[in-house]
Amino acid sequence: MSELAPLVAADGLAVGYGAAPVLSAVAFDLRPGERIGVLGPNGGGKTTLFRALLGELKPLAGTLQLAARCGTVPQTERSRLDFPVSALDVALMGAIAGRPWWRHPGRAERRAARAALDRVGLAELADRSFGELSGGQRQRVLVARALVQDARIVLLDEPFTGLDALSIRRLEELLDELAREGRGVLIATHDVEQARAWDRVLCLNRRQIAFGPPAQTLTLDVLAATYGGSIVTLPAVAGGAEGERLALLPPHHHDHEH
Amino acid sequence: MLDAFDYPFVQRALVEVLLLSVAAGTLGTWIVVRGLAFYAHGVAAAAFPGLVLADGLGFSATLGAFGVALLFALTVGQLAARARGGHDSLTALTLVAALAIGIVLASDVFHSGANVETLLFGSLLAVDAGDVRLAALVAALALLATWALGQRWLAVGFDPAAARGLGARSPLPDLVLLALIALAAVATLSAVGALLSTALLVVPAATVRMVTRRMLPWQAATVALAAAEGTAGLWLSFETNAPPGATIAVVAGGLFALVALGRGAHTMYTRTRGVAA
Numbered sequence: 028m029s030e031l032a033p034l035v036a037a038d039g040l041a042v043g044y045g046a047a048p049v050l051s052a053v054a055f056d057l058r059p060g061e062r063i064g065v066l067g068p069n070g071g072g073k074t075t076l077f078r079a080l081l082g083e084l085k086p087l088a089g090t091l092q093l094a095a096r097c098g099t100v101p102q103t104e105r106s107r108l109d110f111p112v113s114a115l116d117v118a119l120m121g122a123i124a125g126r127p128w129w130r131h132p133g134r135a136e137r138r139a140a141r142a143a144l145d146r147v148g149l150a151e152l153a154d155r156s157f158g159e160l161s162g163g164q165r166q167r168v169l170v171a172r173a174l175v176q177d178a179r180i181v182l183l184d185e186p187f188t189g190l191d192a193l194s195i196r197r198l199e200e201l202l203d204e205l206a207r208e209g210r211g212v213l214i215a216t217h218d219v220e221q222a223r224a225w226d227r228v229l230c231l232n233r234r235q236i237a238f239g240p241p242a243q244t245l246t247l248d249v250l251a252a253t254y255g256g257s258i259v260t261l262p263a264v265a266g267g268a269e270g271e272r273l274a275l276l277p278p279h280h281h282d283h284e285h
Numbered sequence: 286m287l288d289a290f291d292y293p294f295v296q297r298a299l300v301e302v303l304l305l306s307v308a309a310g311t312l313g314t315w316i317v318v319r320g321l322a323f324y325a326h327g328v329a330a331a332a333f334p335g336l337v338l339a340d341g342l343g344f345s346a347t348l349g350a351f352g353v354a355l356l357f358a359l360t361v362g363q364l365a366a367r368a369r370g371g372h373d374s375l376t377a378l379t380l381v382a383a384l385a386i387g388i389v390l391a392s393d394v395f396h397s398g399a400n401v402e403t404l405l406f407g408s409l410l411a412v413d414a415g416d417v418r419l420a421a422l423v424a425a426l427a428l429l430a431t432w433a434l435g436q437r438w439l440a441v442g443f444d445p446a447a448a449r450g451l452g453a454r455s456p457l458p459d460l461v462l463l464a465l466i467a468l469a470a471v472a473t474l475s476a477v478g479a480l481l482s483t484a485l486l487v488v489p490a491a492t493v494r495m496v497t498r499r500m501l502p503w504q505a506a507t508v509a510l511a512a513a514e515g516t517a518g519l520w521l522s523f524e525t526n527a528p529p530g531a532t533i534a535v536v537a538g539g540l541f542a543l544v545a546l547g548r549g550a551h552t553m554y555t556r557t558r559g560v561a562a
Binding site for chain 2: 120
């Protein structure tokens with residue numbers, strides 16, 4: 028896999044909103060077919076990194092190279108729930124780049140959008156209002172938008188927050204599928220245990236703490252540096268049920284249930 | 286009872302208000318969905334000093350108003366379209382400054398006197414052929430732009446951060462929207478004035494928003510509602526001898542309140558029933 032040209036390559040990257048970077052010393056690469064978990068506390072720079080990848084923020088230092096445009100599954104925003112669009116409308120937004128600006132989506136694009144909704148398991152909810160869908164369904168509609176866009180890089184900003192166990196599993200399977208198709212997937216998450224299942228992890232706390240395969244990378248030292256002093260470690264139960272796994276909670280995140 | 290519409294000046298006012306309904310109805314939905322209501326109010330108010338200048342110096346009022354409104358659109362509006370919410374205090378400051386400059390110009394420089402009220406609240410019964418032409422032009426542009434750029438306005442409004450990734454990175458469509466809102470605000474000035482422009486531009490769209498869930502029916506119903514409110518307000522103002530701009534604003538505001546109340550009552554009813562069941 029390592030011979031494949033990376034989809035994303037960052038080196039010495041620093042990004043921020045003014046002159047002072049809020050995230051610095053970022054050096055990682057995302058290869059086709061890879062799932063990278065982006066870990067870190069709130070305010071640690073996960074969303075800032077995504078904004079840089081989306082082209083909203085320019086690097087203050089270092090380089091950030093992208094081989095393709097990013098598809099994105101953003102965090103839920105109140106204003107989006109009020110939007111007068113159906114699931115199909117949202118999926119169709121992925122087809123904007125493919126046509127001149129004055130053209131309306133044609134039959135082929137509608138078919139592609141319906142096929143994408145079908146792939147994420149929402150074919151029969153295509154005409155439902157986006158805001159009426161459940162949290163997990165909304166995330167999958169946004170994945171469908173990325174599929175219509177045929178994004179080779181897919182960014183998901185804390186897509187599992189607030190989802191029930193079944194929705195989490197469905198979304199995880201969907202991400203695995205995207206990676207098997209050769210897409211690169213970056214997932215910001217609070218859940219360290221979940222990230223252990225992915226190919227590599229990127230630990231951020233205002234700067235890059237570590238990057239590599241989870242087994243070698245997620246040591247206690249790295250986790251302590253990533254989450255600062257406020258680690259909450261729930262005792263791991265050997266051979267325990269899935270609901271009792273080890274969890275490390277970042278500050279101000281007391282509502283997480285496992 | 287409908288004798289009012291026998292008079293040519295009322296007929297012209299009716300044509301004006303119907304044309305404005307088409308422009309305001311289509312653009313109003315975009316104003317609401319993109320969170321630009323305060324911007325729309327600001328751009329109309331900002332046109333006021335332009336009107337005073339034009340009135341005092343004797344050049345076209347439309348030109349004066351649109352010049353200032355466009356300036357406002359390119360500065361504050363840019364921020365409004367990019368970052369929802371972050372521009373409110375700037376809009377408010379500019380709005381107050383525009384009104385203050387307009388009043389000072391009117392009272393101390395040009396001694397516009399009685400004209401000020403007309404500029405602030407419009408005079409629908411005194412519109413001329415030029416006003417009607419402008420309204421027709423804005424209506425046509427609003428429909429054309431909605432048809433051509435609506436998909437982008439929707440996609441960018443839905444998820445601004447994703448716009449670049451989706452290949453909709455050009456700021457041009459948003460600039461067109463801002464300029465069109467400025468033009469529409471200027472077109473409504475002669476009918477309802479700088480301070481009541483939102484009665485046509487925002488209130489009907491916000492009213493219909495409460496009962497529709499998709500863009501197309503929302504837009505069609507908003508045009509119809511704006512036309513109905515404009516016609517009713519015009520007739521009512523003629524019968525009661527009240528200023529037409531204010532009457533239209535009262536009708537539109539009253540209906541908005543009724544729909545909001547009705548919806549609130551409906552929600553409460555279904556909720557309590559849900560609990561009981």
